[in-house]
Amino acid sequence: MKFLNVILISFIVSIIITMTLSIINYTPVAQREPNTYYFSIMESFIFMSMFMIPFCLVAGIFSFFAYLIIERKKQLSTFPQKVLSVLIGLGITSAAFYMYVSLSNTETNDIYLIPEGYEGEVYAFYNVRGAPKVEKEGKYSVHPINEEGYFVTSTHDLDYGTVTDRYYYVDDHGNRTPIDHTCVNLFGTGGLSDHGEDNVTSISYTGFELTKDHCGEEFMLRGTGRDHHSTLERVSGMIFKEYYNIEFWY
Template identity: 40%
Template sequence: MLEKLKPALYSTLIIFSFFFIPSLFEEGAVWFSFIVLFYAAAGNFLFGIPVSLISDLLTRKLDKGRFLAAAGIHIFFGAVTIIFIDGLAFFAVVCAALFFLLDEWEKGRRRGNKQIRGLALKGGVVLAFVAVVIIGMMGHEELTEVETNTIYLIPEGFEGPFVVYYNVPDQPPLKQEGEFSVVPINIEKLPPLEGTGMEKYGLYQTSTEASYGTVTDRFYYVNDSGNRTEVDQYCIHPGFGGAYSNDGSEEIQYSTFQVTSSQCGEDFYLGGKDRYDTQIREIDKYWSGW
């Protein structure tokens, strides 16, 4: 087992360096490379080494086909992690292949130079195999992709923040329009902000649980006759979301947004408006009870 520590360490350091060196030239990005270091080390030492030992056990009696069989075992176990870590499984497959190649290089080095001839060619075959597996995983991800599919109906002319609370007991479930859930926003007044000119906000509460995944939401202004006008994406600022639980009850999730019809643009889309941020903080305090 001790001989597996080197490839695990080398693989971890190579992956870390791949992210760390570019991060030196990008402000605030260095911390991410250390997160990568942690996960790469955990994967290589806690998962990669046992997989490599299993591979050695299963392929020890093979001769010509041993290299490809062992490569397949490593990559297979890397790909299987898609069940547990979803999109990060791409990273696991690359780590598994790198660990395997470094382990083979170490084995060859211990046996003499003759044993490592052709490793570069075999490595190319492994990389091609990795590419095929990743393409297959991308296809799987696309087929199993979950989308948010929510339509928000906002009263025509309203500008400001609106909040949607999910999984709220005794509230109605969301109605469906085909594959989309419909959230009809109501305009309310927040008691703590009464008289400040900031009391109006949008609200909807539902017993339906929040949906997560690829964002495919649509936003519409709706008039008294029910006619809809689609809101441009640059007139919407997607805010933060969260969850809370009162007295050990079931968790309530929430999502916040800001909408404008007079200040649409990239600045609003990315940063919203300070006034609306203040309102959202007060809304959060009011409904979460803190």
Template identity: 50%
Template sequence: MTKRLKYTVGAAAACGLILVLALVVYLGITDASSTDDIYLIPEGYEGSIQVNYNVAGAPGLAKEGKYDVIPIRADGTFDTSKPDMEYGLVTDQYYYVSPDGRRTPIDKSCVHVGGNGASEIGSTVTRHNYLKITKTKCGGDFSAWGK
């Protein structure tokens, strides 16, 4: 194989690899999933929140457009029969809800997304989503670390 032919084959292979990688990145960006939850939190609540998924006998989740609505109880928990939470880009919305149903948006700097977990009893896997909400410690440290 001549030097020129080797160079041409190598350049074509490199261009093909770049195109394949660009396509993978493009598909990953345009087909990204998102969480799409609306958390309705009792007015004035501060502390930990735990949402439990795949709980037998618990209610499903209502929808508002593409969002699942999660009405948090006064103790900071909610159980749903939905088998699992959504994963991906966190696009959630957080609201305090007054006793008469009025919603007040919660600033994202007052929310710490704590992560997910799971527990298993027999063959039933219950998934958990953890958050923290504050009214008094809002800011970058709380949002990032929950402190």
């Protein structure tokens, strides 16, 4: 069993598992609940592959070295070697399915409170030193978005899993108006870091694009198609300057 073969097989297995689970996990539009975001097959594939591919590669590497140790000590014949190879493959597959089940059973459960009339990019930044902790409403984490379109918290990390977020416009009196999920195009998650004089400052973020007049399946899946990097650069620069006194270059 050659090392490169193990890497290749682990990668192929991870792709097959991820695509299969993405298809199984897909919810047709007619069966979807309101105000809940559902991944497309490709979005599910991309999301799960970020976890599944590294996991399968690491599992394959450990299995390879375990195989070498057993082969050396037991002097296995050809047939038992093949059986062991199959068992290793089944072990990787079983572990991958367990990982998938663990991920699919988690939910994001976030509430976004957005200034009435706001339209454009919305961001939530986590692990920001000196920012307030996330407040809770039942099982939901509350994100009051400011006039600039972002929210910051010192809570270490955001939640991952099925997107069950709720979105509201909030007027000057605190009254909430639900925003339909077809008015929201998710960006996913990311991270930013800056090497300061004393240490490395890292924050994570998630975001989405919000529209008032172009809501629909097309916008929910693709958004307006414009480049959002300039907004992220401007907002993250403000955060690093305010909370860390760092001139951040995106």
